[in-house]
Amino acid sequence: MPIYLPIAEMPIDMFFLLGIGAAVGFVSGLFGVGGGFLLTPLLVFAGVPSAVAVGSVSAQVAASSASGALSYWRRGAVDGRLALILLASGMVGSGVGAWVFALLRRIGQLDLFIALSYAILLGGIGAYMLVESVGAIRARRRGEEPPARRPRPRGAGRRLPFRMFFPKSRMVVSAVPIVVLGVVIGFFGTMLGIGGGFLIVPALIYLLRVPIGLVVGTSLVQMVATMAFATFLQAAGNHTVDVVLAFVLMIGGVGGAQFGASLGRRLRGEQLRVLLALLILAVGLRFVADLVLTPADVWSVARVIGGAP
């Protein structure tokens, strides 16, 4: 059943949108990632102009992470103080990202930067998580305690200044790595039109050693705020948020997110990480393939929307 998208100025099948919204929402609830890195390429593939896809996906990610975040919040699985620091530094990163975005667009290398970033970030993080989590599962199978990280003082940058106490996570860490993480996520979030969940989840797990039970909820809370901000900027500044598109995606997404979140509670940390690693790796490889394989047609044409090619 086709539905007309007023901002994208094209019709699209409603059940297709509901379907991908639900599938990505499920992934989002399961892993605490926004799913923007999956949804944006899917929409572009379906013919939605990329500027509109990025803008509308921000709104959808805000909605699906809001519903997921509430579910984790009710169970007390959120470190509010950690989320707040990540959020504040994320705003700084977004500002820098917007500036670099405009710069790259001026010199005409934005597409290349985006493709390379996706390939390197997703490929690298996916591969690392896969190796690590498969190792953890094997260790558990052999009856060993999962890797000898436990006895080590938890978290990176424990010797750095500005140490803070996080009562919820029961850890003392320097604010420096948290702020750096927030800035990096804000930067790539703006550059790539993603919430950054696939960056923040592994960073919280491996870098800061946040208890796994708090990782997903904290990253969801941080993402709601970031994506709500991004939605407003995209709508007010670029006119690229299609509320009809976003709303249909949301309807599918919020349902999927709830089922994802409830399944996530039944799976073990290592199993979750293997699944997320495979997913991230698959999307990363798709970008690598785009860069490496000879394209069917070296020429392409696109409408210019929002002023720049």
Place this chain on the structure above:
Amino acid sequence: MIGRVLLLAAALGAAGPAAAETVTAAVAPARVAISSTFAGSEATVYGTIDADPGAAPGAQRHDVVVTLSAPRGAVVVRRKDPVAGLWIVRDREVFAEIPLWSAVASTRPLDEVTDPATLERLGLGRRLVGTAADARDAAFRHALHRLETADGRWRDLPGAVTFLGERLFRVAIPIPADAPVGRWTAEVRVFADGVPVAATTAELSVVKSGFDRRITELAAERPALYGLLAVALSLLTGWLGGLLFRRD
């Protein structure tokens, strides 16, 4: 001398009635409204050729060429090249003023309607203005034409214009589901034995209606308010969804 007079008379005879012929055309519907369920439509261009009263009916073969064009807009054509083993966009060209959709419908293929010089002079079937500046520009123009034709945004419909009797013609042209919004023009040209004798234009407006119109207007005219509404919609939907699907 007599020969020269005859030649002049013949020339006048050919040009005289031609100049007196006129064409009147219209598009139905004159307004295509895009609503939430819009999935494409059809526009019929019809018209009549009013002959010079003095000319003998049916003496000449008439052809009609109808060019229906969407508003013009900008597109970017990109070209990928391998650089150090990676296929990246090395070159691009922006075409600022091309018809975002256009159909050229005619009674016969254009090359049978008239000679190439006349087609060129009238710009019939040509969507790109001007000529290529150099070889690179020519390659981009060629690629643009090929891609737009392959995607059906630029289409030729030879034989689509039909005559109903001697003077009345019509053609039904499909309006695509992703029709660009704005003022569309239908340019009608009449040829008699290959000579252009009359031309006219008619208009068609493609507009968004109802809900979709209000959304577009709000987004364009009150962007900050639209942004806040989009954020509110997201958070509200997420919250309601959380309540609705609450499983714990």
